[in-house]
Amino acid sequence: MKKVNVIMPKLGMTMKKGEIVEWKKKAGEHVKKGEVIAVVQSEKLTSEIEAPEDGRLVEILHDVGAEVPVGEVIAIIEAEE
Template structure:
């Protein structure tokens, strides 16, 4: 099994941190590549985080409401590969 970090994306040129608005999946849920798993926002933009691969969302590293630096892992997905 392979573990993939889901990272806080950079939604805008000046974005340094983002807030997790909500998790659409919870730890233990299966996910499909391209499926929305969370919603995040910067000072100006709101965006969806999609699963990068099929697998299982094994761990959520930051709860909704948390502010997380761009590029930091917010969750871990485990794949069959």
């Protein structure tokens, strides 16, 4: 199984960090590519993060309310081969 990193996206040109507002999935749950797994926000925008691959969400690295730098890994998916 390959591991796929889910990263904090850059929602705007000046965005340096984002806040995790909600996790739609829990660690251990199966996810489908394109399924919403989390909601994040910047100072101006709120956005949904979708699973990049089918697989299992094996680890959530940041809790709700955490402010995370753009590009940092927030979760790990164990992708199906």
